[in-house]
Amino acid sequence: MNDENAPAPGPPRGCPAARHGAGPTRLYGPEAATDPAAVYERLRKEHGTVAPVLLEGDVPAWLVLGYRDNRRVLDNPRRFSRDARIWRDWAQGRIEETSPLVPMLGWRPDCVSQDGEPHRRLRGAVTDGLQAATARGVRRHATHFANQQIDAFADAGQADLVADYAEYLPMLVLTRVLGLPQGEGRTLVESCAQVLKGGEDAVTHDARIKEILGELAERKRAEPGPDFTTALLQHPAGLDADEVVSHLRLVLIAAHTTTSNLLARVLQLVLTDTSRLSGLISGQLNVTAVVEEVMWNSPPLAVLPGRFAAGDLELGGQRIEEGDLLVLGLAAGNLDPDIRPDPHVSMQGNQSHLAFSSGPHECPGQNIGQAIIEVAVDVLLHRLPDLRLAVPPEELGSTASTWESRLDSLPVEFAV
Numbered sequence: 001m002n003d004e005n006a007p008a009p010g011p012p013r014g015c016p017a018a019r020h021g022a023g024p025t026r027l028y029g030p031e032a033a034t035d036p037a038a039v040y041e042r043l044r045k046e047h048g049t050v051a052p053v054l055l056e057g058d059v060p061a062w063l064v065l066g067y068r069d070n071r072r073v074l075d076n077p078r079r080f081s082r083d084a085r086i087w088r089d090w091a092q093g094r095i096e097e098t099s100p101l102v103p104m105l106g107w108r109p110d111c112v113s114q115d116g117e118p119h120r121r122l123r124g125a126v127t128d129g130l131q132a133a134t135a136r137g138v139r140r141h142a143t144h145f146a147n148q149q150i151d152a153f154a155d156a157g158q159a160d161l162v163a164d165y166a167e168y169l170p171m172l173v174l175t176r177v178l179g180l181p182q183g184e185g186r187t188l189v190e191s192c193a194q195v196l197k198g199g200e201d202a203v204t205h206d207a208r209i210k211e212i213l214g215e216l217a218e219r220k221r222a223e224p225g226p227d228f229t230t231a232l233l234q235h236p237a238g239l240d241a242d243e244v245v246s247h248l249r250l251v252l253i254a255a256h257t258t259t260s261n262l263l264a265r266v267l268q269l270v271l272t273d274t275s276r277l278s279g280l281i282s283g284q285l286n287v288t289a290v291v292e293e294v295m296w297n298s299p300p301l302a303v304l305p306g307r308f309a310a311g312d313l314e315l316g317g318q319r320i321e322e323g324d325l326l327v328l329g330l331a332a333g334n335l336d337p338d339i340r341p342d343p344h345v346s347m348q349g350n351q352s353h354l355a356f357s358s359g360p361h362e363c364p365g366q367n368i369g370q371a372i373i374e375v376a377v378d379v380l381l382h383r384l385p386d387l388r389l390a391v392p393p394e395e396l397g398s399t400a401s402t403w404e405s406r407l408d409s410l411p412v413e414f415a416v
Contacts (some may be wrong), residue, residue, distance in 0.1 A: 024054045027063065027303070027327075027402045028198065036302060036400040040065060040332040049336070050316030053327075055402055056100050056198050059089060062318065062327040063303070067336035067354070069316045071370030073307050074358040080307040084113060087308045088323030100202035103195045104305045104326070104403065110246040112361060117362060122236050122282060124231040127364050128249055129231035133177050138368055142375035145172040150383050154416075158390060162264050163411040165380070167288040170259035170372050174252060177368070180216055181398050189213065189260075192253050197401045206249075213248040217241065251365060257404065258300035259369040263376055264407040265298045266290055270377065271412065272393040281381055287374045289348050292305060295334075297346045299355035302331035303403050330354040331405075 025043055026032060032039050040063075043051035049066025064070050073080040084107040089095050095102065107113045111122035120151075149169055153159040171185045180188075191205035216229055224230040228251065231243050239247070269290060270277050279285030309324040320326070333354045335343055347353070356363040381387065390411040397408045 011106055015277075023397065024052045024060065026054045026058070027061075028054075028056050032402070033400050034120065036405055037331070040329060044332065048317050050318045050320075050406055052318075055325075055327070056097075059095065059099070059110070060317065061306070062315075062320065063327055063328050063329050064316070065329045065336070066316055067333040067339045070330070070333040070354055071072045071358055072339060073326060073328060074354075074361070075093075077119075077360055079116055079271075079313060081310045082113060082119075082307060083107065083115060084306075084308060084311065086193065086323055087325055088321075089325065091323065095189060098200075098203050100198040100200065101305075103202050103206040104198075108246045108249075109240075109243045110250045111151040112250055114196075115360070120246065122239070123360075123364065125235040125237040125239055126251065129228045129247075130251070130365055131178075132231045133226070133228040134368055135372075137175060138371045139375050140179065141176045142169070142372045145169055146376050146379040147383070148172075153383070154383065155206055156416045158413050161267050161380075161412055162407055163409065165376070166260050166264040166267065166410075169376055170263065170369070171256045173368075174255055177228050178213075178216065178248060178252065179220055179225050179229045188252065188254065194254050195253060196257050198403075209252065210245055213252065214241075214245050217244050217248065250312065254363065255365050255368060257373050258363075261281060261289065261300040261397070261404055261406055262294060262369065263373050264410060265300070265412055266373055266377060267295045267380075267405055268396060268410055269294055271387070271389045276386075277381075280377070281359075281385060287377045290369065290372070290377075292348060292351065292353075293372055295353045295355040296350075297334070297343070298405070299330045299334060299353065301403055302329070302400065302405050304328040304330050304357060305403065323402060326356075327402075328354070330357075336349070351373055386416045387412055390414075 025039065027039070043053070043109060044065050045064060049069045051063045051065060053061055053063045055061050064073055085091055096353050100171070111119050111126055114122065126316055146169060149165050153164050159165065164269070168185060168189055171189045172182065175182050175185050188209060194205035195202050195209070217233065218226070220229040220233055224234070232247055243269055266287070270280060276285060276290060280287065280290070305327055307326045309320045309322055309326065311322050315318050339409055356366045390413045396410065398405045
């Protein structure tokens with residue numbers, strides 16, 4: 001068993017870190033979990049805008065730190081493919097099927113894993129299905145479940161807005177969008193969190209998600225409804241059974257984890273800045289402006305998996321070889337000093353952040369997440385107008401995985 005505090009072992013010959021001639025930095029382990037921003041900045045100073053790193057299992061990769069380099073990768077699928085079948089370490093058998101990287105990086109029959117015409121066919125089905133399902137009332141669902149969540153703690157005078165609100169609200173809305181029973185929500189929240197967290201249980205939880213969604217698809221074949229699952233099953237693109245389940249999984253994990261994380265960060269910002277809180281309550285500030293600020297400074301996915309070099313090329317002064325894995329540093333790119341020399345200057349009104357990715361694989365469900373967050377904040381402040389943080393802001397902590405940094409808790413108090 002690896003000791004995560006031990007120095008990283010020397011990389012195999014031919015991997016990114018070996019070619020660079022330097023000891024690679026792990027994107028997992030104690031330091032990365034407690035202060036990922038410091039890791040990104042150290043890598044930027046040592047290597048520039050593209051740095052050699054190790055992922056879980058000491059799998060080599062390039063971390064893209066520069067804003068412009070991130071855009072170059074995201075906007076050029078011919079050079080930087082999303083198809084993991086060209087990933088050299090995967091093709092040569094160095095990635096175990098039980099690796100916690102597989103649920104995040106492995107190939108699946110979904111639109112995120114493919115480029116070109118296969119991507120357009122599947123992406124069209126997802127976009128059409130989301131439009132059909134969400135036209136029936138995401139804001140109405142979000143309002144219902146926000147009130148339901150608040151009802152559970154409104155008489156207590158205190159709550160943890162991560163565990164009691166942000167962690168489950170997006171999933172409850174998604175159960176309606178996908179056509180799932182509400183009772184499946186808690187199981188799926190836990191499993192989605194474990195997939196993003198990584199570790200030895202990631203593959204097990206990924207299998208649990210696919211099992212639940214496979215059963216959902218079978219039910220909807222027999223009993224169609226006004227939901228995303230039925231829309232996928234009936235779409236003219238003719239998705240097969242594996243494609244349907246893979247896209248249900250994709251939407252579930254992406255929409256829930258990013259929205260819950262973003263909602264927690266928005267609430268954190270609002271409750272640690274009295275001017276923003278009073279502005280929202282008085283109507284002088286809208287939630288969208290706060291969300292935009294968080295998108296720049298604390299994107300819900302700090303690192304986006306992954307792209308694979310379709311040929312030899314140069315990026316950020318580094319020699320990238322065909323089959324190399326690249327992971328996209330969205331948080332680091334948004335704070336690139338080349339585009340934000342002063343990170344304290346407001347980016348309000350500027351929507352060119354990397355939080356939703358970019359290019360042909362840009363997040364298709366961003367409007368759903370935005371609607372859930374806007375409703376969640378509005379309902380909360382309407383129901384509990386004297387809401388206040390119960391601890392000093394500096395006591396709020398976060399825990400990071402390779403892919404995200406999540407707020408641990410957000411304790412609040414309010415009058416009963």
